[in-house]
Amino acid sequence: MNLRGKSVTLLDHAIRHSLLRRVERLGGGAPRPEARRRLLQEAAVRANSHRWPALFLDIYPARGAVGFAGVEIAFGWRELALVHAFRPAGVFGPFSSQMR
Amino acid sequence: MSTADTATILRLQAGNLEALGELYDRYRLIVYHTALAITRDPDVADDILQEAFLRLHTYAASVKSELPLAPWLYRVTINLSYTWFSRRRWLAPLDEFLEKLTGPARHHPEPAAEQRDAHEAMQRAIDALPFNQRVVVVLHYLNDLSLQEIAEILKCPVGTVKSRLYYARETLRQKLEGSAFSPEVAYEFTR
Known part of the structure; x- marks a missing residue:
């Protein structure tokens, strides 16, 4: 042999x-079981990246919430950011008024 | 390639995210195993897996639906692994220093007895191969790809693949000859 x-x-x-x-x-x-969900989430964000509100959805995570003591209302960061951006004064309104 | 792949790729090209999920389910293991065998790090392999499929999503329009998808995915996986490997080469001295400070390997501490195992010796020898040879070894032995298929994936002549495989095997044979990898130990693999 x-x-x-x-x-x-x-x-x-x-x-x-x-x-x-x-x-x-x-x-x-x-791979980790959650890898599929992460992939599809990330792909969805990238697919919508040409739309400007997606920027806010990406930057501000939905899980971070702001509560007001004694008031049973809690806003998510995402909602606050969108409301803030849609104000007639625009994104920089509050800052410019404080500067005066 | 099955017609199911063609149909799924066409759906992906039309922007259907579920199609991406289906292709992920179909090919995740070959991508993950290839990345894992090259990088030896499950976290890095997870990242490469995600990035490979994100690239598939991003560049779906340029993927030819009538051709097999696996070679495309292999190529992206190899490229991503190479990028990681290149960065790692520069970071390695720092990692070694940190590892000395923090003790044994953080991710996968293994018993000292296993270090003496013939498999360990073989794995260390594979790890010591140049990147190009290691890639060919992984694609050939782990993924059961022919030299022709590997040449198509790496976009190089078959002769180059053959020569890389030859030198890789020679290196492994020389390193393991007469030490941990005696013929008696090797015999168990033939069963």
């Missing part, structure tokens, strides 16, 4: 086995 030929075959098996073993050991062999 050709020893060199045999060693090459064994080497092939060993390389393949080692790579498979690594993939199974690291990361459990599969």
Whole structure:
């Protein structure tokens, strides 16, 4: 039997086995379950990136909420940002009035 | 390629995000495993997976629906892994220094006994290969791709792939010969 030929075959098996073993050991062999949802969210944001309100949706996370003590109203950052932007005075209205 | 892929790519090109999800379900494992085998870091592999499919979404219009999608995804995965590898090469000394400060590997501490395992020796030897050779080894052995398919993915002649694979195997054989990887240990892989 050709020893060199045999060693090459064994080497092939060993390389393949080692790579498979690594993939199974690291990361459990599969990406994180939430990766799909993250991907589709990010793709949706990028798909809408040409529309300017998307900028606000991207910058201001919806989960950060502002509550008012004693009042049962809580605005999300996203809603506040949109309301702020749609004010007749515009985005810089409040700042310019404070400067005077 | 199945006609299902063609139809799904056409839907993706029309802006259907569900089509992206379907292609992700179909090809996520080959992208993730390839990235993981090259980078050895599950977090990086996750990022590469996401970026590869975001690129598919961004450049959907330029993807030819009548051609197989897998080579396109492999190519993007290799390119992203190379970008990571290039940055990593510069950051490696800093990481090694931080690792010395913080102790053993943070992500995947392994028992000392396993370090002596033949698999570990093989994996270290694969890790030490130049990037171009490592990519060919991963595509050939992990993804079962032929030399012709690898050449198409890497956009290089088949002879180049053959030569990279040859040198990679020679390096691995020399490194493992007479040490941890004796023929007796190797025999278990043939079962």
